């Protein structure tokens with residue numbers, strides 16, 4: 001066996017969405033990086049971005065997975081930092097990946113875990129994220145994260161989508177920038193049977209939004225452009241007065257998030273709050289295409305630049321599913337892997353954020 005790279009990984013999923021965690025084999029960014037966003041830019045360099053391709057492309061990866069890179073934090077309040085590799089980008093923040101990373105850090109002993117409530121903060125490229133983990137002696141039962149402030153860029157924005165006509169979308173930030181579209185407004189419903197159409201239309205709408213509207217985060221202009229599309233369904237009343245909704249998030253290059261999507265849940269709560277449909281403190285149960293659930297809440301309000309923002313929490317569960325060591329034979333003809341049209345939407349490049357993040 002020969003290898004010019006050895007990367008140690010703990011495999012994990014949060015409510016169905018894979019969020020593997022690298023625990024060894026990748027050097028931290030240089031200390032000249034003063035924020036996690038600067039570390040993200042360091043890894044975006046084409047030479048270092050090869051690692052994202054190596055891990056997420058076939059034959060080592062697949063279209064529906066993410067990998068997290070644990071690094072030292074830049075903010076001294078955090079116990080660890082991490083960066084999120086998705087197939088389409090280095091995401092500034094991700095709910096399912098935070099839940100996976102927190103669970104792996106606790107269950108592997110990288111962060112001490114004691115029975116009961118464990119609280120700490122993690123540093124991300126989008127900012128500091130608070131974690132409240134409920135643990136037994138040997139298992140992290142759930143992770144509630146306090147997400148970065150979320151806000152609405154635009155409600156009911158009319159987007160002309162070639163072949164589909166004018167479609168109304170909401171644009172909101174929840175750690176990533178989303179275009180949210182009511183599935184019924186396009187004559188669709190959130191249903192696995194409609195998977196190919198939801199993916200195809202979702203990517204086409206996302207591309208049209210990218211061409212017609214450029215949202216820019218007021219505090220970090222590097223975070224710009226819609227990179228994720230969220231099909232929404234109306235709110236329903238649940239037991240105990242809780243509010244529930246199903247969603248299907250289309251992640252580039254064109255596949256469903258298997259979890260209810262944490263950043264998408266925060267973006268949806270920002271929209272619901274702006275429309276007067278969700279109040280501070282109300283429980284919002286957000287369900288995925290595979291009917292897993294995040295329990296979400298608006299915990300307060302704040303401001304981001306000129307935008308009114310909501311502080312949201314997302315609670316979900318993650319399970320470690322294995323460990324692996326990834327190798328790269330020096331003669332492997334695919335050091336950055338490959339993508340094939342049966343599993344990957346090959347129009348992917350059209351749907352990446354223009355910043356190339």
Ligand SMILES: O=C(O)[C@H]1NCC[C@@H]1O
Pocket residue numbers: 017066091093094095096097176251257259260261262263264
């Ligand atoms: O939970 C989330 O925020 C996400 N899951 C995969 C894609 C998004 O980053």
